[in-house]
Amino acid sequence: MKTDTVIPCLVTDVIIKIFENVSIRDLFSILLVNREWCRLAIPLYWKAPFSYTKTRSRLAIKIYRLFLKKKSQNIKKQNLPTLFDYPLFLKELNYTNLLELDRTRVNVRAILKLLIDRGVNLNIFVMGDTAALGEYIYGLWTDSCYTPMFSSLVYIKIYSPFPKNRVIKTLVDNCTKLSHLDINLYDNNPGRIKMMLNYLEELFNAQRCLLNLRLVFNNGPGKSLIKIFQSKPESFKRLELVNWNFEECDWKWLEKCTDLTEFAITNPQSQITEILGINFETHYLKSSKKKSIKTTHWHFGNDGKISNFYFHSEKSSTEPYFDEPIVIKPTNYTGRMTRSLSEFLNRANSQTTNINGL
Template identity: 25%
Template sequence: MANRLPRECLEEIFHILEYEKSTLHSCLLVNRSWCISVIRFLWKRPFQLAKKPCSDIIEIYISFFSPIVKNYLLSEGVNIPLNDTTKIFDYPSFIRDFRFDDLYESTSAWLQEEYEKGRQIRHDLVMFDDLRIVKLIVNELVKLLFSKTRILESLSLNTQRLIGLIDRRFWSHHPGDIQYTPTSFEEFRSAYGFDDLLQIPNYPGANNCLVHLQKFEYGGDATDGKIMQVLSEVSQNLNTLEISFSSWQRRHADPQMMLSLLTAQHALHRVILRRGGSNCLPILIGGLSTQASSLNHLEFIGADFRISVSLTPLVICVNLQTLVFERCLGLNDDIVEPLAFATFKKLKKFVFRKSVGFRDLRTILAPPSVVPITGNHIQGNVNVIGPVLRGIPPISSALLTSTSTYSPPSSSSSSSSSSSSSTTSDHPLARMIQNTCGSLKDIRLGRKVWNVRRPLGLISRGVGDFPPSSILSTLSITCPYLVKLETHTSREIFPQLLILLNNCQLLQQLHISVGTELMDDEQFWKRVSRAFPPKLKNLMVVIEGTFWLMVIHWLLGNCKAPLEVLQFPRSSCIDDEYLCLITQYAEVIGTLKKLILARRTRVSNEGLRRALIVFESVSRGGEVVIEYDN
């Protein structure tokens, strides 16, 4: 049967399995036809399938050096075997995903092994001789790969970590008779750094393969940043562009070089910006307008918006499907205000987590009642829960006992809800969510970070430990198709959270963090558990302070959702007693398969063994995000 499959069908199958190394290795042994087809996938991105760093891959690549290159390296003091054994396959020609850092680290590992085996002579009297040799070999390997491959799909020139490694070598092993001056350090950088990357487009065959480049990742200093300006003339069909800035780098690449690459693209779909500040963000964000018609994925990770950065250019990117702000600084109301006028009707995923902004004096000076409960059936009743939850009548029996059946809202009701919420959604992000017209399926508003000390305990509107009530109210009205939700909850926004859970009947994944004021509140845990949507599969709970054993009773004893995954990734206090109770409830629920605990717990091996009788797996590796079909 295997012999009858056409080669095209085999390649489609292997494409699906291209990250399954063991499966691909097994396919090598079926027959010659399978071997020829599968070898291309094993060597398409070899470093990703191997344990890093991998000196064996370097050994194979070096064997493809021409006699001229081998003699050149020999003249430079590098011993390269001169055997002419013919390889069955031309392995360098198969590479499609090239990562410079993988090549550099694996070459360093190869050289160290050569030293240990006595094949290379270590010149201890020559300072940094190993860095010189690694640089020579890497340069020749880059030339080899670019001359052999016809198509390069992905190129990563992120050298930030490597720059840090060689810089530490300078400061820790610098000979005492040489002055520690900026001049000598720059000379060191020039000798052992990565300026040669600028020559990549000039290597034989480079232009031919770079034309097909779909993904480019950059992270380096001011010198090798010029590569982006060079690539802008060759690689104009990028699908994904990732730019990483370093917080410790003294000099960054000229943002105009980055802009030239960004604006040269015909139809860029994904842009990811890591870190970066006011000297570059305004320029790059402004350049996004040139990709407005094609851009559907945008991420800001660790970016600094604190000085004069405007998000106005994002408003015209109407085809965005994913928008992420992760661990950003300075995202105050004025910065995010332009998003209130955006109409992201295709937006499916919105992340605004662990991002801290400036303190908003308008909020600090306002009275406590400034935070409204709006956009829902309890509008205007601020004290709906009261000082404490215990002893207070339920919010609404209709809300807490809503049926599990779900019917999409009619157009008339949607329009009336939209008009109602338009007058109450005062926060810019709430208005942005409202304008998505129900397209959102995944929203992550972040969990509380308790090891961050906030000055004076003041929390700015929209960027505190929990989202404004207007955001949750807007979600409950305009986003009934939510599949994933992550948020921190407090007594202040608990009513909106309950309404959101009751309205979003399609929710499958819920990640919540709970503050000290609610951690031992019986009524809170029971009410939120009863409000779990009927399709909820993945529940993560992060609790500030003490995780009482009774919380498990209140949470799981009232749960009717068909949970499959239960996570307590920060609760290191869990021991065998906790685990035994969780296991008993897992038997009652009947659908739980996976339990994920903190990296460090008090669970014994015997307790783990007993839990595995009920659970398919119990892991202690921290939190896990499971992708469900939307």
């Protein structure tokens, strides 16, 4: 009598879920296994090409330039310079690294247009201190023709050295799904500061979920910021306020922050300690090579235990890419099995669903 055989089977959705939770090094090995795994792993491997090592970013720029040579409307698969349409996979853009590698306005505009033409929707946007490059090129991404790709952002980290640019206003006009907002502000003009705070309030009100918010502003107007928080105390999950001037501020609004799980501040006033208690930890934020800023952190976990600092995790959430990441040309591809994958495959097979008759 013939018996049905039971063969472990990984459906595509399950494979992708597993791939999303492995390290970059494992992902590098995974895409060498076979055609199918390569096809599924490449989008994850190329989702943040400018966010790791400089070598990785330089290679990404070279690959993107291959696509710039093609006409923007001619992006059919058979016309691609590589086997995969790598710009299409971009989900995280480190704008600072992009500018450091290519400072010409024409090329930066061309890359942004390349992404727009492909309908790229970013999840993460990071922009550090680009003051040396000039205000114009710093704010290129705020042009209305490029902003559609920012409407899906959930994570933003920005150092904003130029007081006159449209950074905050652009975020207000396009972002409603943020869960993480980390902004380093600067300005010394009272009128512009007031306008900037109004934009921040609009940005907070536009979000659909709780915010993890970190605001740095040297001697910023703390009383004005507190008024914003008082009007919507239930909007924040984590708050870190660095270097603001909070003299004579009333902190009773903290009692209404029912969803707050972490609060951090520089130079906390006695009223804050009275409200939040004395069970806190300190962290030294390195602002320069010779200077650190001390911040005091309160945690409000359900289990009563102090969790890791959200904005200052001891272990980096990202891992460096290999110095020579894979770029696959449109030739016959043959995958190969690597010994380092044996443990991964065993874990993967243990999560499969047994299907009779396959």
